[in-house]
Amino acid sequence: MSQATTVAPASPIAGVGRLLRSPLTARIASYLFLLVAWQLLSLYEDRFPPPADVFGFLWIEVTGGSHGGIVRGEFLEHFAATLPRFTLGIAISMVLGIVSGVVIGGSKIAEALLKDTLLMLVALPAIIWAFLTQMWLGLGDTAVVITTFLSAFPFVAVNVVQGIQAVPRDLRRMSGAFHVSSYRRVRHLLLPAVTGYLFAGFRFAVIIGWNAVLLGEWFSSSEGVGYQARYWYDANRYKGFVAWVILFIGFIVLIDRVALVPLQRRAFRWRDTQVKQAQRRVEGIDVAVTGA
Template identity: 25%
Template structure:
């Protein structure tokens, strides 16, 4: 068998087989138990279908949450890349702002929520601000770093060809920084998902994160686990989409790495 085919068979096997094994282990561990806190996979599956796969919860809780997550993450990425290239390309701005950025990055968004609530109210804008306030940092700092660490030969070449402004940005700066930016985006996605849940812990009455907490407090533990499973599925889906995008954006980069590895 060709090694490439074998490799892809193995990875498909892992991707499908390992979750099946995990669910089996889960079923074995919870077999025959009446413990409310560790329900069997069957119970969680029932709770999943009855709780989440109904039109009402989808439109009231799941879709609004996912919408806020998407908008929050897109905002983070745009703000991070735009501000990051500006700061990264301007040495004086960088030395001026970098210590401060490190300071703000260290502030946990959860601690800021009551303050953000006072400024922005308790609607979607507050929840978006919570998501952005935490997930913008990896994109921003990675973009600064990526732009700053651009190959000097590349900079000099583009300068000697007098390629400036938008053109240079589109064809030199952005591609050169994109491996770092994409690494930042990957982190931004997972942080954004966590913050989506956290933003619904305050002044909320709907949303995926809110529902999970609600079930926990109502001792509806199987339903709580089913919400966590749904979050996990969202995480997997987001990671898959990211990989598709990354492969398109960075195909030259992966290509050149493979060449240099031989």
């Protein structure tokens, strides 16, 4: 018996239904929900500034306008002070994190010696480093950079250790059987196998490091994003404080979406192909089941 397949024409109602169920709509809805909840909270609590006030303040900060003729918006200056400290702290964390991760992951003795120390460092909150570096080094850039480095570094190292230890044994033995050179093994086996873990470590480092830079500047600096948040907090201007916190969060979300996610997508092209292939197979089964 022959099988006839009919395809229904796309109706406008079905199109609207699909749009409502899309991930983009869900994301927009979550932002709207937060805004509404925030607005409602501000109606009942004076110390919770309404969104309009905060975004008005933000606008003045970003455009360099004036807050009632007293203080000028200084967004660019303070971000320009924070970014080099953050970048340097993260760069040192990455280099030392990768080196120590390779050593600990590749040697049983190094693992026995250092892994517990590394786990202790992971458990230590950034605020402790912010206090300690201010006690050791006083005010200035160095304390902030060191705080950022010490907070982010263990996350990179722990992920690299896991990555090194997860290199498939079968592929290592295959490389041994074909006498593949050490250079090729590092380039084509070790690095790609570790890339996923390295990305996870890098994302953690960026997020933890950004928090650490805020804390470092809160305690040890007279300029920067963290210092500004503290300035408005000390001045009892809640909308200023919340505005700088929003700038702080917005920056990290932007970095994640604009730089980290596309980079990760590119590095995992091979894995995405695998997922797409599996999806196609599942769709194939669906079609077969529907047609049966």
